Amino acid sequence: METIEPLLAEHPIFQGIDPKYISLMVGCASNVRFNAGEFIVHDGDKDNEFYLIRHGTVALDVYSPTKGPITFLTLGPGEVMGWEWLVPPYQTQGDARALDLVRAVKIDATCLRAKFEHDHELELELLKRFVPIITERLKALTIQLLDVYAPRTHKSTF
């Protein structure tokens, strides 16, 4: 029977990681799938998990009562969904839904945080891998917020 260990090890976020950490995380991991349109997490959920996407596309949305769901990011294979599990109150911001069939490895963050209490090296290893992702997302979000393609607010001489 195929175990989840190779699925964890081959995901880009764990590229080059010491196999002992994979073994430690396996107990917190499960294989999951979502059909197109299915919600993976809802805004405000207690974020006690994160997902390593293996297949398909996930849309991250914020719901507006007047505009409906506004997608601000899509994630694909090889990417990670969810980082709020790192910081109290471990609460999801925004909805995540599958745009097509999504296969992923779900990591139970409560389980993982419990392991951190006994293994700070594992915690550091995970932080070193998540911080660049968070930094990249913040950088991307900054550009989006700047709305660089928007029409000029001042009348141009052109």
Next chain:
Amino acid sequence: MTPRPFRVKRTYPETEDTFTLELEPERPEEGFSFAAGQFNMLYAYGVGEVPISISGDPLKPLPLVHTTRSVGLVTEALRRLKKGDLIGVRGPFGTSWPVIPARGSDVVIVAGGIGLAPLRPALYHVLRNREEYGQIALLYGTRTPNDMLFTKELEQWRGRFDMEVGITVDRATGSWRGNVGVVTRLITRAPFDAQNTVAMVCGPEIMMRYTVMELTKRGVPEGRVYVSMERNMKCGIGLCGHCQFGPSFICKDGPVYPHDVLTPWLRRWEV
């Protein structure tokens, strides 16, 4: 310096605020040719003159094709032109995309918003001479799905097996099923050999800044990343000084530059 009279052959909207003009010269015997990336000064008679990149095919320079956005008095006057109206054209001016030096290399074209218009001539060139290049990738980012230019051609390019087309929007509502996120995110996934790539980038300056960062992070040498700059071009021949940028004049020494030439000047507020 005297504008040549051209007549509007066709005009049509691309999006809510962008439009394309197709122009025929009043004196066709004088001909017209341009290189991908160059611009013309378009003169809306009685209103003013503006620099607009040529968005057509360099191999079929006529009708002369310009795609632009209505942002002020002159471009709004251009938008209101009808078939048969006359306008003045001076040009072509400026430097061009490095489609000849890029032979034998992979080519990555990164466009943001209206920035696809000046890049389209380069894309026409590399696709027409497809066998001279390695991988070709077009990465295009816009504000929303409704702001996308040249949608029919984008569909055709996406259908080709010999190029990669990545499209993303900054935000989406409703039925959009494609990527959402900034265009720089497409760079990490695009197939190209960074060391042997020539990148051509055009869009808002902030978008270009982050794009160049991502391309160089991926390993593309900065001197092989070309950007198209926009400043207040007036005379088009480097005399008036309105478009001076550091030691160069964008209308004459640009608008297309290797990025490393611009690096010392790009983040200076006073330039």
